[in-house]
Amino acid sequence: MIKILKDVNANKVKQVCFGGAWYHKVMSIEYDFKGIMGDITLPMPYINRFKDDKEPTKLIDFDLKNLDVSSIYMGGHAKHESDVGLALGRAILNEKVTEGSAVYRPFWRYITDGFDDAGSYDLANGRNYSATILNDKNGIKNVYAMYHPSFSEYYYLPGDRLRMSLTSPKPDYLVLKIEVLEVSKLPYSVEFRKKYNLKETKDFTSPMMSSPGHGTNMLKTYKRVNAIDQVSNEGKEAIVSNTVIENAIWENCYLLYEENGIIYQTPMNEEIAVEMSCPNVKGFIVSELNIETGGQKITIRPKGILEWKNYLFYYYCRF
Template sequence: MKYDDTIGGDIIQTDFFVNEIKPPANYQCFLGAYYRKAVSSKDLWIGIEGSVVLPTLFFDPNRIDLTKPGKYLDNVSVYFGGNSDGQETDIGLLWEIIRYDNGTVSNERLAFRPFMRRTGHSKTGQAAIYQNAPANKSFYWYSNDIVKITLKLVEPGKLKLSVIGSGKSYETIFEANGYQYYNKAEYKRVNAIDQVANEGKPVQPTKTKVFGAKWLEVYLLRMVNSNLVKAVMHPKRFTSMKCPSSNFINVFSYDENSSIENINLSGDCLV
């Protein structure tokens, strides 16, 4: 098979593979948050990788969480994830509290920190779980940082998360039994304004804004003839979702063969 390019030892593929499954034209939005999601087809993907400029956050001062001093009823996440054999994962960066050098913990959320979440896997009895990276300054990232995030199947039932940027790095293995090399899987990238205790419900009105996120490159990972190939996740390779509607999501894509995308989110209409 002839590949499009080789960059720094990586094999890059822009065109579709032979027999590659195309993504659906659309998906129904899941209620509960304002988000931009790009979802691949369900195919023999083994992961996703990308570099992103982290956004600047402006929280609605009227949406204070009265049960948790210093926190808002909105939060912000930038993450990857997938679905394989019915098991959903969300894995990436979440705006979180931090631990100061003196050991005290902030009331406010002040930095992006890695998180990992999976649903249960009914066939093996694996339970749902949520985990965070330790509250350690080595694992904090901030607005305007450029980070490279990689989520890759490295063993049957084991996903490796890697976050690298601004002189810091974090790696972990996250168990998810539904992810097997023989299973067709879909992978996603998501930029979101999450809302506390609102999953599955209509979005709550908010003036929270998240501006300036930019995906510099995104690749779907695939093994072809024993080679790891990075397939450019351009607009023809994903289902585009702007939820709850495009009124709240501003997206600028560069061209149909590029994975570069600028994203702004707002609880106020942007159009």
């Protein structure tokens, strides 16, 4: 049920640009939110930065090792930070693992000082994901997990319309859900699914991930992010590339809150959120946040509008 959250005196959290990626983020105020959800149509990722400066030979060239990665995710911050959603990753096509990224696949990264489920795949016993501790600072662990690429029912493609949500099934835990609202009708995606005989696209639910403070009455912030992450460049100056992530369409985005025992949805708009485009606003085409739905249309193109148009003309004309 949609209801506008009113009379909130919480301050908007000051945002600081983090180096090494191009990203557009919308971040909520601090409040006792119960989660976040939104409907998105996945963008077309024209990746154009590869290992050894190689040039792509097709729209999504997964025969090359990409150094730019398209990601679309939600996150929550209570005691620590979590980022969960979709990242353009490798796939198993024709019984071979691709060299580079080919499809959007679920991932989850959480920081915890509590339980972690780090470990490798164990498909025989139903553990279909791996989780790696990226670093451990005095018991505060940064854990990254991704589902095994053999499950092509969880391959999501440009033009797929999905509902993503991040909620707490129990105190101190989060769960990511991805619901398929409509399978893409873009010729590229239709032909891709047919050519590689992918399984019927299905909804996805992640394992519970440790996230202290979520599912309690602790103040929290939630966010949604569209990004070009850059391999081995975290925390450094973002590299200007010809990569373009075109037309990610957030139809809506709502924050969940409780009032008199009822869970309501309130639009994540400029009244209760702040947005930022890093590291340079000229690298983005972003529509105004919809006041009623929290919706927005986002294109990321670091080279800028003139270079982007010239690049796409060159790109399409050579194939």
